[in-house]
Amino acid sequence: MTVRIALATCAAHPDLHEDDFPLVDALRAAGLDPVAEVWTDPSVDWSSYDGVLLRSVWDYHKRYDEFTGWLDLLDKGGVQVFNDTDLIRWNADKRYLLDLRERGVAIVPSQVAAGACLREVVAGLTGQEIVIKPTVSALAHNTIRGVAGSPELDQAIDGLPDAVYLVQPFQPEIVTDGECSLIYLGGTYSHAVVQRPAAGDYRVQFEHGGSVEPVDPPAAVREAAEAALTAAPTRTTPIYARVDGILKAGRFLLMELELIEPYLFLPQHPSATNRLAAVVAERVTAGCRS
Template identity: 70%
Template structure:
């Protein structure tokens, strides 16, 4: 009997993101029957599938309560989620960075602030270049950068919605050296890219003109990324993971650990689609 797997996506990518299409063929080759489904579509019978693989669910952060309720429905129906639903819930809020810091992971220095506390935290950083981002966000949504204490940043903060935020120092190495993304499949390092922002920007996403180039990380960067995954507390190791970070003052600092819907750079490393498909088939067998 063929194992059916749903590839959960967003309505904006109802036919799957174009760069993920090789994964469909790889899953079929691995003996699975993949079907692309929009995660928020109420007409989908998720119990008809042997598993759900999260892919381009890139709207989850704007519908977070609905998304976590959907995960609960899958749990109740006994449908396995890749990555594990508990792991996804933990990873959905960037406050996980503080937990990883407690477990010995070097992260970009981070403070959490909500409501009126945001301005208090920023005031304590007067004169420093900082970045403010929601703890539940993606693709630089509602992210601002500026000089703490400046009128420009104060005005930008006034436009932010009432939310919980991370406050971090801006690391100029993102512009000068780039940001690393190291991809792990079934617990093994697969490949890496070095992402750079467009001239004058600090956001590395391609939506803002950023680029990603295949690159071989130095042994120290690899070791640091390995340590990030080793620090994850989960009954089921992630079938895919992306470790994002920057080397500052000679040390790799974790910016984000992506376990929900990371772009995995298949075009830069085509063999990764087969690797992931094989791992998924193994998890569902």
């Protein structure tokens, strides 16, 4: 029996991002029939697949209502989705950080503010360098940085759309030491990298000129990352996860827990591609048997 899996992507990358091409080959070698499908394409029959793996769904934050409606559609069709749809919904809104804080996870200090409350929160931080980001966002979209109370930041806030935001103190360790990203496949640690922003910037993403290098994180960092992953409310172990954070005064602080369609830095760790394919194949075929 041929086991078919849809690799959900966005219209900007209808054939997947090029860094995922080796994964397609690895999935075939693992006995699956992988097909790239654009998640917004209404002609796709998702129920014809034995599973859906989210990969390059990099526009979900701009079409959030449509995205959650798509997840509802998959649920109604009884389609296996990886990671599971409840976990995806939870992880799509960065307010999950506050949930994790309540569960004992050390996070970068964060406040939530919406509408007029945003300026009230910022006013309470006058003189501090802060970062403001939408709770539903990706790739640093609509993220701004500045000194609270400064005319420059006030003007930047004026340009933000009406949404719910996270307000966080800027962490200089991002610039000096970089952001550590730990990758887990099937709940097992795989590899890690340090992401660094370009000179004069604070955003670590490739799209903003960031760079990346492999790293072997100390045991304490791995323990903290695994504690954050364990605290996520999930009924099944995530097929993939990326734990992003910084070391501050020797303590790992969580910045993001990426569970939807994280970039996994497979080009920096090619052997992880086959491990991911094996995890996917095992999970999909197990679902077909159940």
